[in-house]
Amino acid sequence: MAKAAATTSTAAASNILDVLIIGAGWSGLSAALKLSQAGRKVAILEARERIGGRAFTHTWSDKTDVNDNARTTSSPNASDYWCDFGSSWMHGYLEGSPLKQLTDKYNIPVTIPSPRETVVVGEQGPLPQLLSQKLTGNLGKAQEAAKAAAHDQSATPPDVSTSLGDFLYSDNSPLFAGLESESEKTAARELARMLHIPLGIELEKASLKFFGFENAFAGTDAAPKGGFTAIINKLVDEVTSLGTSIHTSQEVQSVLDEDQSSNVKITTKQGQEYVARTALVTIPIAVLKKTAGGLFEPALPERRLETIKRVSVGNLNKVLLHYDQPWWNGNTGTFLVLPSSASAPASIKKDAEKKLWELYSSTTLIVSSLSGDGAGASNSLLVMVGGESAKQLEAFERLDAGNALHAYLTTRIVGEASDKLPKHVFYSRWAKQAFTGGATTSPVSTAPGNSPLDFEALSRPLWSGRLGFAGEHTEINHRGSAAGAFVSGEREANRLVAYLDKFHPRTAANKL
Numbered sequence: 110m111a112k113a114a115a116t117t118s119t120a121a122a123s124n125i126l127d128v129l130i131i132g133a134g135w136s137g138l139s140a141a142l143k144l145s146q147a148g149r150k151v152a153i154l155e156a157r158e159r160i161g162g163r164a165f166t167h168t169w170s171d172k173t174d175v176n177d178n179a180r181t182t183s184s185p186n187a188s189d190y191w192c193d194f195g196s197s198w199m200h201g202y203l204e205g206s207p208l209k210q211l212t213d214k215y216n217i218p219v220t221i222p223s224p225r226e227t228v229v230v231g232e233q234g235p236l237p238q239l240l241s242q243k244l245t246g247n248l249g250k251a252q253e254a255a256k257a258a259a260h261d262q263s264a265t266p267p268d269v270s271t272s273l274g275d276f277l278y279s280d281n282s283p284l285f286a287g288l289e290s291e292s293e294k295t296a297a298r299e300l301a302r303m304l305h306i307p308l309g310i311e312l313e314k315a316s317l318k319f320f321g322f323e324n325a326f327a328g329t330d331a332a333p334k335g336g337f338t339a340i341i342n343k344l345v346d347e348v349t350s351l352g353t354s355i356h357t358s359q360e361v362q363s364v365l366d367e368d369q370s371s372n373v374k375i376t377t378k379q380g381q382e383y384v385a386r387t388a389l390v391t392i393p394i395a396v397l398k399k400t401a402g403g404l405f406e407p408a409l410p411e412r413r414l415e416t417i418k419r420v421s422v423g424n425l426n427k428v429l430l431h432y433d434q435p436w437w438n439g440n441t442g443t444f445l446v447l448p449s450s451a452s453a454p455a456s457i458k459k460d461a462e463k464k465l466w467e468l469y470s471s472t473t474l475i476v477s478s479l480s481g482d483g484a485g486a487s488n489s490l491l492v493m494v495g496g497e498s499a500k501q502l503e504a505f506e507r508l509d510a511g512n513a514l515h516a517y518l519t520t521r522i523v524g525e526a527s528d529k530l531p532k533h534v535f536y537s538r539w540a541k542q543a544f545t546g547g548a549t550t551s552p553v554s555t556a557p558g559n560s561p562l563d564f565e566a567l568s569r570p571l572w573s574g575r576l577g578f579a580g581e582h583t584e585i586n587h588r589g590s591a592a593g594a595f596v597s598g599e600r601e602a603n604r605l606v607a608y609l610d611k612f613h614p615r616t617a618a619n620k621l
């Protein structure tokens with residue numbers, strides 16, 4: 110990954126940077142690309158040692174020891190496996206996602222998976238296929254009905270405090286259509302809990318009023334070969350070749366509006382000072398919740414701080430179990446594992462693993478079987494845990510999380526805990542990561558005063574246009590996605606180019 114050395118501090122006016130970007134995730138890099146293409150001098154300050162933020166591809170090989178805790182970020186070799194632990198799908202790939210332009214430009218092959226069988230796993234094991242289909246079909250129809258109810262122009266809109274759960278679990282919800290027995294209805298209720306995973310929050314906390322209001326990129330999902338880091342690495346190569354410098358391990362601690370020079374001065378925890386005409390903040394919303402109060406001088410307006418506090422952040426984590434051979438039916442693409450009341454088997458001795466069993470059995474899990482095409486790992490299960498359970502998972506160590514999950518899934522799917530443990534385990538802990546603090550913004554919550562306009566408010570520039578804000582949390586239509594972060598960076602870059610062209614037009618002396 111190309112990286113340029115720090116060159117700026119209090120530079121001479123002719124040499125001054127046009128834009129300092131805080132954060133080298135999708136939004137920061139996309140802004141840097143547009144700005145540097147417009148001939149503007151840009152530097153990116155990134156707190157982590159690595160680039161990519163919530164784009165993070167883990168790679169490993171057959172030689173990787175199961176006890177090895179390394180977080181590998183290097184590009185995979187031909188014989189390596191890889192798996193994305195942040196963003197993994199380019200949604201709406203054939204329907205206008207801006208990420209397609211990047212994979213086309215950089216010649217990165219993509220995989221569009223063909224549909225495979227989905228199996229719902231109930232208390233007594235996998236449900237009959239007809240019932241699985243009925244339950245998943247009903248959930249799809251119930252979500253469509255929820256969107257229709259939320260946006261029915263001829264009806265009074267629901268109150269913001271009415272939750273998606275209130276609608277889905279109501280007596281005449283399509284969730285229960287054609288289901289006879291109480292046990293089938295319970296299964297339908299528990300299946301709906303899988304929505305914690307894409308939402309990041311519990312059904313009872315997501316507001317019905319704004320469910321599905323976004324006009325997001327949707328349709329075909331595609332995965333880039335080599336993972337999301339493969340695109341990020343190419344983006345880094347391009348922006349650095351255009352003159353942008355990227356300074357890693359620089360945690361921004363103060364952003365100061367310098368009155369006299371109308372410049373922005375940024376200081377990092379590592380003691381470096383950087384000055385530019387403008388700054389673009391792409392720090393994730395969960396981090397801003399903790400730091401925004403003391404980061405800026407002059408301080409952010411009270412109203413902005415309130416919005417930052419109000420916007421809800423969801424939780425989502427992934428656990429990967431990689432085996433020599435699959436122990437499950439390889440024709441199945443996804444298992445939807447419903448909660449269970451069964452207690453941990455006697456073979457589980459460790460306290461942490463017993464607690465993890467309880468954690469897994471209290472929630473609905475989405476378990477994808479990775480067969481090597483596109484996902485980078487064969488003979489693997491990638492398990493998604495959402496909402497509060499995702500956060501609780503982060504208290505546990507990697508191998509405990511993996512081994513307990515192995516015992517849980519083998520018991521639930523094939524009827525007994527197998528002692529043939531996975532040979533590689535990896536998991537994410539996004540809430541614990543100081544520079545992420547959670548997964549992404551969640552859909553609008555039921556808390557009073559919340560609305561999608563909060564995402565718009567978070568995008569508004571301050572300091573007469575010199576201080577901009579980008580990131581997934583600033584996109585009213587595309588929040589929570591890689592494409593959303595990307596378009597937010599482009600949006601702010603366009604605005605900053607117009608600002609700079611007006612107040613600091615490029616001259617022969619300051620052209621790159």
Ligand SMILES: Cc1cc2nc3c(=O)[nH]c(=O)nc-3n(C[C@H](O)[C@H](O)[C@H](O)COP(=O)(O)OP(=O)(O)OC[C@H]3O[C@@H](n4cnc5c(N)ncnc54)[C@H](O)[C@@H]3O)c2cc1C
Nearest residue numbers: 132134135136156162163196197198361580581590591594
């Ligand atoms: C588990 C998970 C699964 C996801 N799956 C998908 C998916 O399949 N498809 C999809 O489209 N989206 C997905 N997303 C969402 C997507 O990953 C994010 O929306 C997107 O990556 C956010 O980009 P960003 O630039 O806004 O923020 P980030 O990528 O978080 O970038 C912000 C950067 O700022 C840095 N930073 C923070 N504080 C400071 C500081 N003080 N100083 C300097 N730097 C700082 C951080 O280190 C980080 O690099 C997923 C997210 C998660 C967590």
